[in-house]
Amino acid sequence: MSDLLRLATAGSVDDGKSTLVGRLLYDTKSVLADQLDAVTRASVDKGLSTPDLSLLVDGLRSEREQGITIDVAYRYFATGKRSFVLADTPGHVQYTRNTVTGASTAQLAILLVDARKGVIEQTRRHAAVLALLGVPNLVLAVNKIDLVGYDEGVFETIAQEFAAHADKLGYPMGSVLSVPVSALVGDNVVEPSANTPWYAGPTLLDHLETVAVQPDPHEAPLRFPVQYVIRPRTAEHPDYRGYAGQVAAGTVRVGDRVTVLPSVVAGGLTTTVERIDTPDGELTEAVAGQSVTLLLADDLDVARGDLIAAADAPPAVTDEFAATLAWLADKPLRTGARVLVKHGTRTVPAIVAAVDARFDEQALSVVDAPDGLSLNEIGLVTLRTAEPLPLDDYADSRRTGAFIVIDNADGTTLAAGLAGTPLPGT
Amino acid sequence: MAEAPDKLDNLDALESEGIHIMREVAGEFDRPVILFSGGKDSTLLLHLAVKAFWPAPVPFPLLHVDTGHNFDEVIDFRDRMVERYGVRLVVAHVQEWIDDGRLEERPDGTRNPLQTVPLLDTITANKFDAVFGGGRRDEERARAKERIFSLRNAFGQWDPRRQRPELWNLYNGRHRAGEHVRVFPLSNWTELDVWRYIEREKIELPSIYYAHKREVYQRDGMWLTSGPWGGPRDGEAVFPKMVRYRTVGDGSCTGAVESEALTVSDVIAEVQASRLTERGATRADDRLSEAAMEDRKREGYF
Numbered sequence: 001m002s003d004l005l006r007l008a009t010a011g012s013v014d015d016g017k018s019t020l021v022g023r024l025l026y027d028t029k030s031v032l033a034d035q036l037d038a039v040t041r042a043s044v045d046k047g048l049s050t051p052d053l054s055l056l057v058d059g060l061r062s063e064r065e066q067g068i069t070i071d072v073a074y075r076y077f078a079t080g081k082r083s084f085v086l087a088d089t090p091g092h093v094q095y096t097r098n099t100v101t102g103a104s105t106a107q108l109a110i111l112l113v114d115a116r117k118g119v120i121e122q123t124r125r126h127a128a129v130l131a132l133l134g135v136p137n138l139v140l141a142v143n144k145i146d147l148v149g150y151d152e153g154v155f156e157t158i159a160q161e162f163a164a165h166a167d168k169l170g171y172p173m174g175s176v177l178s179v180p181v182s183a184l185v186g187d188n189v190v191e192p193s194a195n196t197p198w199y200a201g202p203t204l205l206d207h208l209e210t211v212a213v214q215p216d217p218h219e220a221p222l223r224f225p226v227q228y229v230i231r232p233r234t235a236e237h238p239d240y241r242g243y244a245g246q247v248a249a250g251t252v253r254v255g256d257r258v259t260v261l262p263s264v265v266a267g268g269l270t271t272t273v274e275r276i277d278t279p280d281g282e283l284t285e286a287v288a289g290q291s292v293t294l295l296l297a298d299d300l301d302v303a304r305g306d307l308i309a310a311a312d313a314p315p316a317v318t319d320e321f322a323a324t325l326a327w328l329a330d331k332p333l334r335t336g337a338r339v340l341v342k343h344g345t346r347t348v349p350a351i352v353a354a355v356d357a358r359f360d361e362q363a364l365s366v367v368d369a370p371d372g373l374s375l376n377e378i379g380l381v382t383l384r385t386a387e388p389l390p391l392d393d394y395a396d397s398r399r400t401g402a403f404i405v406i407d408n409a410d411g412t413t414l415a416a417g418l419a420g421t422p423l424p425g426t
Numbered sequence: 427m428a429e430a431p432d433k434l435d436n437l438d439a440l441e442s443e444g445i446h447i448m449r450e451v452a453g454e455f456d457r458p459v460i461l462f463s464g465g466k467d468s469t470l471l472l473h474l475a476v477k478a479f480w481p482a483p484v485p486f487p488l489l490h491v492d493t494g495h496n497f498d499e500v501i502d503f504r505d506r507m508v509e510r511y512g513v514r515l516v517v518a519h520v521q522e523w524i525d526d527g528r529l530e531e532r533p534d535g536t537r538n539p540l541q542t543v544p545l546l547d548t549i550t551a552n553k554f555d556a557v558f559g560g561g562r563r564d565e566e567r568a569r570a571k572e573r574i575f576s577l578r579n580a581f582g583q584w585d586p587r588r589q590r591p592e593l594w595n596l597y598n599g600r601h602r603a604g605e606h607v608r609v610f611p612l613s614n615w616t617e618l619d620v621w622r623y624i625e626r627e628k629i630e631l632p633s634i635y636y637a638h639k640r641e642v643y644q645r646d647g648m649w650l651t652s653g654p655w656g657g658p659r660d661g662e663a664v665f666p667k668m669v670r671y672r673t674v675g676d677g678s679c680t681g682a683v684e685s686e687a688l689t690v691s692d693v694i695a696e697v698q699a700s701r702l703t704e705r706g707a708t709r710a711d712d713r714l715s716e717a718a719m720e721d722r723k724r725e726g727y728f
């Protein structure tokens with residue numbers, strides 16, 4: 001069985017990210033013959049003897065020249081073991097916006113550094129943002145290892161410095177790997193390299209294929225945001241009433257006691273899961289990531305926007321809470337701003353009651369934010385919502401601790417929101 | 427009854443994502459519609475919609491922009507699907523726009539580029555606010571940056587600078603009156619995923635997707651067939667060949683590829699072969715490159 005790994009890449013300009021992504025696509029045979037033809041022709045025009053693989057992924061330089069917005073791009077490749085969805089996040093301009101977007105769904109991130117430069121300020125910032133967003137696995141690709149003569153000492157120094165930083169960010173042992181690579185030549189990307197006999201670890205692709213990704217944890221308490229109420233009212237199904245959604249966390253089993261939140265009744269209404277339906281047949285249980293339809297024992301008034309949660313471990317239901325915002329809009333955030341908050345399947349009006357502090361992802365500290373937040377800044381805020389929300393801490397649940405902030409007037413997405421203050425390294 | 431898997435298989439994960447997107451749209455929009463050409467991607471969309479709302483009927487109508495240059499097999503298929511799933515079909519006939527002068531026939535007779543205006547007019551007239559398309563990000567480099575929820579202004583235009591960051595699976599469908607949102611539930615599928623899923627789910631497709639004997643002639647490097655759009659010109663020789671279609675567009679400019687692929691698994695083998703066959707190999711044969719081009723041409727218009 002082949003499963004799906006969602007990953008993100010990050011790095012500074014010229015570290016070789018386009019070349020590396022191009023090589024992954026090329027070496028996994030994920031490139032159509034005509035695309036490669038085009039790249040080969042363009043490379044010949046540039047006087048190169050081998051195809052410039054960075055051209056496969058729309059090099060940033062050409063985008064800049066053409067004035068195209070520098071933005072997250074998604075790439076696809078697959079091997080016999082896994083399929084990969086890669087969010088390619090450009091590193092310089094608006095790096096927070098792009099990294100946050102790519103990281104929000106990633107189970108692993110590849111950070112690139114140039115072996116000649118080592119870990120730089122940008123690397124630390126990127127890693128902090130990835131940690132904040134809860135990306136569980138990091139790979140440091142120490143690229144251009146050919147340009148430092150395949151020197152073990154250079155690699156070790158960089159790997160150790162990065163390991164120390166990752167440790168500070170809260171990454172447990174085993175969740176971070178450094179690999180010496182040459183994206184240009186191909187060393188240790190797919191095939192182990194004879195040029196680095198001192199490196200005993202896996203190649204980059206080996207690691208991507210085999211790394212154990214904690215899927216959304218099955219043992220976590222159940223969270224099931226109701227998307228849609230299915231009521232066929234047909235002759236065949238006159239009284240069918242099913243709650244359609246995707247399990248956001250945990251496992252749901254037939255017979256489970258569940259609570260529907262938020263609710264007019266304090267603590268929510270409690271009932272039992274009677275059936276788990278899919279068009280392919282009934283299930284005894286469903287886990288995080290599965291789209292199913294739940295039928296409940298009691299006829300409760302459940303609607304889109306409600307959350308069905310484990311009765312013995314419900315989330316806090318609150319209309320005032322501390323949160324971390326990554327501000328992604330040109331328009332700055334000021335205290336008192338009126339916005340919309342979309343959490344799960346519910347969208348509610350909210351007021352930013354206070355901008356409490358700003359996170360300095362370089363120093364890993366919090367500083368005052370008297371002027372609110374501007375584009376690409378991360379801050380701590382207090383939010384007041386018009387209706388209570390059933391919220392988990394983002395640190396406990398990436399799905400039900402996350403929300404987006406929307407501009408009431410023009411519908412723009414203003415910020416990525418994380419319930420609580422999961423600031424790494426502080 | 428089935429127990430839950432330890433981890434989701436790739437196709438299960440993609441299917442679940444697609445169903446989640448369909449249900450979000452049903453929950454947040456007033457008048458969604460599925461673009462339905464009878465092609466494989468739109469057939470897959472319909473299949474996901476059926477699964478997302480089962481046992482209730484699909485809560486969206488289908489919209490077909492009909493160039494008039496159709497393959498009979500595809501129109502038959504379209505009508506059978508409409509009947510099977512009890513959905514409403516809205517057809518925008520490009521011919522009507524030509525007849526009343528809103529559009530002009532092109533000198534080359536091709537109608538693919540003429541589809542945009544009827545599409546937008548029909549979206550406006552029906553006040554559709556969410557329009558499902560079968561686009562995938564692996565189809566073209568420009569598409570790699572397309573969002574799953576993609577805002578379009580009243581002119582149907584996509585403004586890369588107004589793209590919203592798409593975070594977690596929290597889609598933002600806010601739009602102003604007159605605007606609509608294009609929704610791409612298959613964004614994260616590759617062509618191979620699509621075919622493997624078609625095989626797994628035993629999804630029926632129009633017969634022209636599989637190899638069959640057909641009289642074809644060559645023009646601009648493509649194998650074309652005669653139809654209401656015309657036929658071979660003087661000097662264009664007609665050959666009987668085993669062919670299949672990889673897309674179902676305007677018959678006047680949709681080329682067939684020579685193929686022996688009679689079944690889904692044959693097609694999967696063919697799609698796999700159209701990737702590079704070995705490291706460093708640079709050329710697959712021309713016929714497959716052309717087919718890939720064809721896929722992308724189609725994309726330009728939607």
Ligand SMILES: Nc1nc2c(ncn2[C@@H]2O[C@H](COP(=O)(O)OP(=O)(O)O)[C@@H](O)[C@H]2O)c(=O)[nH]1
Nearest residue numbers: 013014015016017018019054143144182183184
């Ligand atoms: N020697 C060497 N050059 C590399 C390597 N990777 C990338 N480059 C070169 O570094 C430059 C920047 O690479 P590119 O992939 O465009 O960087 P990006 O800006 O991070 O996408 C190009 O000239 C590449 O050919 C490598 O591993 N070794």
